[in-house]
Amino acid sequence: MNLKQRAEAAIPSGVNSPVRAFKSVGQDPIYVRRAHGPYLETVDGRQLIDFCMSFGPLILGHAHPDVVEAIQKAAEKGTSFAVTTEAEIELAELIKSAIPSMEKLRLVSSGTEAAMTALRLARGFTERNKILKFSGCYHGHSDALLVQAGSGVAGIATASSSGVPEALAAETLVCPLNDLDHLMDIVDEHGHDLAAITVEPVAANMGLVMPEEGFLERLREICNLCGALLIFDEVITGFRLTFGGCQNICGVKPDITCLGKVIGGGMPIGAVGGRADIMDMLAPNGPVYQAGTLSGNPVSVAAGLATLRRLQKDDPYEELEKKTSSLVAELRSTADLNGVTVQIPQLGSLFSFFFKEGPVTSFADVQASDPEPFKRMFAHCLKNGIYLPPSPFEVCFASTEHDANVLSKAAETIGHGLR
Ligand SMILES: Cc1ncc(COP(=O)(O)O)c(C=O)c1O
Known part of the structure; x- marks a missing residue:
């Protein structure tokens, strides 16, 4: 039995918390063996830039x-x-x-x-x-x-x-x-x-x-x-x-x-x-x-x-805001240049994607966004070394360990995903 089969035989839906089952993105879940800084390492040895960061606790990166x-x-x-x-x-x-x-x-x-x-x-x-x-x-x-x-x-x-x-x-x-x-x-x-x-x-x-x-x-x-x-x-x-x-x-x-x-x-x-x-x-x-x-x-x-x-x-907050907003500015400009309808709100080291026109101020607006492009972008990113949170309803988290190199690779890969 592979890990997925073993997990599903022993744990309801194979996970200890629902989003980890990747149902919202229509993919098979990943399995991780370790992590450091901005990276997750999967059991099959792939290194992924992590923008989920355990859904938020790891502002200093993994294993600081x-x-x-x-x-x-x-x-x-x-x-x-x-x-x-x-x-x-x-x-x-x-x-x-x-x-x-x-x-x-x-x-x-x-x-x-x-x-x-x-x-x-x-x-x-x-x-x-x-x-x-x-x-x-x-x-x-x-x-x-x-x-x-x-x-x-x-x-x-x-x-x-x-x-x-x-x-x-x-x-x-x-x-x-x-x-x-x-x-x-x-x-x-x-x-x-x-x-x-x-x-x-x-x-x-x-x-x-x-x-x-x-x-x-x-x-x-x-x-x-x-x-x-x-x-x-x-x-x-x-x-x-x-x-x-x-x-x-x-x-x-x-x-x-x-x-x-x-x-x-x-x-x-x-x-x-x-x-x-x-x-x-x-x-x-x-x-x-x-x-x-x-x-x-x-x-x-x-x-x-x-x-x-x-x-x-270290008071890293200004720096976190600066680097996250420049990543998001780059992504917005890629979307604009390619006619992709997407909103990418950002605050500090948090950002997310809504594939819809116009501002998002309520859950009704959120529900009016199209989940399909996010699924495709998630799949593209995962295939190319970036782990986004596995649901369009979760926000992306950057950490102090997401340095210029990491963010430049992210801008390229996520940008490609947006296109
Ligand atoms: C705003 C907010 N409140 C409460 C919780 C629940 O926290 P926990 O998952 O640690 O039980 C979460 C978890 O994501 C959250 O984002």
Whole structure:
């Protein structure tokens, strides 16, 4: 049996997370044996320039020496204690100093856990039940958040996964991103029972979709008016766009922030934090229960600290923005010259492709783009040494290790793919 057959015989769909099955790009999945810097090496020895970068954590590239050393040193001292360490306190202090709205924070093991805990906290704090999310935003796979826009006028949603009870899905209201009129209709009807509005401040799970001017500010005002908490899910944007959160750039202060990905440098981690009065609702001092055997795991914490310290020292964000925007400018110009209809939004080291005319400001716009050209471009790139995220809904991630040579090869190959 080959790896695909073995994987499919032992693991549902052959993967431990759905996008890895490559269904959205109509290809056979790849199998990786190692990675370094900007490269993945497949089991058959092919070297691929990686623009997926584990879906975001690896801003310093694969197997960065600081991170590897920190992991090795931590592992030698023990891989789990389930007792508080000084390193955990240090990581919390470092995050808090970079994101001041996180007056207190708790470490968890994934972004999903962070988002799930944020909801429970909001519900416990406000003593309200409903939450509002935006269609196309992803906040992990907990029941309440696995809900997309239904067609009902009030935005009452239907579950987007089998296994999520309708009664629970009905507590999740869904609104199109950037649609403040629609949002006001929902808030007029449900504001009195709204515990939280949760949003990716830059949406990066339906391709890259920016908040329109004033949108996040308005969310803050609406929450203040109706008494709901504002949750920023910065699992992707945290420490990706600047040393801190997207909130440091846009100046809007959420009540609760969720982090993950970069703060663990490629090891499993998440964090939920915010106003001290809200965070103090957590058990054991408060009535909102949350716990985790591996929360604050010393190996994850060591990898996270090493990553954040390197980012703090090198401050690579301007350089990341510069090189990613010049790659994207080159790709846009190739598309223009060849009459290819594509939008390539970019922010910092994030970019994505929408094969359609006109701006993309909502999930409906995203769904109006043609998935076929992306599949062909993905296949072309994979054949020619570039690994793009295996779905048109995922964003591409560049790292500090994507140097001029790598980016020039990428511009050529992706450009050829676009043509
Ligand atoms: C914005 C956002 N929130 C939450 C999550 C869930 O994080 P995890 O996959 O670590 O559970 C993700 C994962 O991609 C994400 O992008």
